[in-house]
Amino acid sequence: MTDESKKLESALLGELMLEPTMLTELPFRMTAEMFEDPFHQHLFTAILRLTTEGRTADLVTLATDRERLGLGAACIPELSTIAREACSTYHFPTHAAVLLDQYKSRSLMTLGLELQSPAGRDSDEMIALAEERLYSLTEQTTVKAPTAIAEDTDRLQTRLYEATQTGQRITGIETGFKRLDALTLGLHPSELTILAARPAQGKSAMALTIARNVALRGIPV
Numbered sequence: 001m002t003d004e005s006k007k008l009e010s011a012l013l014g015e016l017m018l019e020p021t022m023l024t025e026l027p028f029r030m031t032a033e034m035f036e037d038p039f040h041q042h043l044f045t046a047i048l049r050l051t052t053e054g055r056t057a058d059l060v061t062l063a064t065d066r067e068r069l070g071l072g073a074a075c076i077p078e079l080s081t082i083a084r085e086a087c088s089t090y091h092f093p094t095h096a097a098v099l100l101d102q103y104k105s106r107s108l109m110t111l112g113l114e115l116q117s118p119a120g121r122d123s124d125e126m127i128a129l130a131e132e133r134l135y136s137l138t139e140q141t142t143v144k145a146p147t148a149i150a151e152d153t154d155r156l157q158t159r160l161y162e163a164t165q166t167g168q169r170i171t172g173i174e175t176g177f178k179r180l181d182a183l184t185l186g187l188h189p190s191e192l193t194i195l196a197a198r199p200a201q202g203k204s205a206m207a208l209t210i211a212r213n214v215a216l217r218g219i220p221v
Contacts (some may be wrong), residue, residue, distance in 0.1 A: 001036045005102060011097045013047070014086025017058055020051045022092050028141055031094060033105040039078060042070055059083040069108030099143055107137050125171045159185070177206075187214070 007042055016022065032041040033117040046069035055061055057077055066075055111133050115126055159171045172186025187193065197203050211221045 006037055006040075008095055008102075008220075009035050009037055010082050010085065012092070012099060013040060013043050014082045015089045015092045016044070016047050016084055017062070017083055019089045019092075020047055020057050023048075026093070026096055028100060030099070036106065039071075039075065042072075043082075045069075045077075048106070056064060060112065065119055069171075103123070104137065104141055159188075163221055166179055173214055173217070173219060175210045177210070 030044075032098065035041045035044055043062070044064075046062060049066070049069060050061060062069065062079055063076055066072065066079075071079070073177065073198045100200040111130065115130060118126060121129065170181050170186040172184070172188040172191075174181050174186050176182075184193065195203050195207055215221045
């Protein structure tokens with residue numbers, strides 16, 4: 001871990017000690033594993049815990065509850081340094097963005113090293129591993145702007161109104177299964193539809209049939 005990375009993490013934690021609610025303003029979910037230093041991981045978890053309990057996460061509270069929070073008895077000097085150097089939260093969004101970028105870089109490097117050591121896995125297993133890790137990393141770190149539920153409700157109302165005005169029962173892409181289309185109004189952009197059932201119940205056959213029906217309408221699948 002470089003000195004610059006450690007200073008960055010310390011600055012972030014100091015800023016959170018001043019104002020932990022800033023976490024809710026980030027367009028991604030910050031987690032303890034994004035911090036490289038083990039003590040910083042524990043401190044971040046402790047700050048979250050105190051915040052959840054409705055308590056302040058300042059130096060006094062963290063030091064007093066250090067044993068319960070898992071910080072250890074020898075944390076006072078480092079806690080004091082972090083708290084002393086924190087004087088403003090102005091740069092918190094920038095620091096958080098850099099932390100996220102560093103975490104993604106470390107995660108990719110770890111995955112690369114793991115792929116270089118197959119550990120008895122065949123090529124298909126390695127591809128599946130890479131896909132799983134990359135998908136998980138993308139989902140965890142993708143920057144997403146929050147959407148108010150009212151906006152989604154308005155879009156749904158507009159869609160339903162248009163359907164009633166045009167006489168169309170289906171507003172999206174038809175799957176070919178009439179009862180399913182009646183429930184979902186068809187397939188729509190940006191929606192995630194999960195097909196779930198116990199093993200050997202026909203999930204794959206149904207998914208392939210939907211794909212075929214959509215493809216026959218000239219829509220890429």
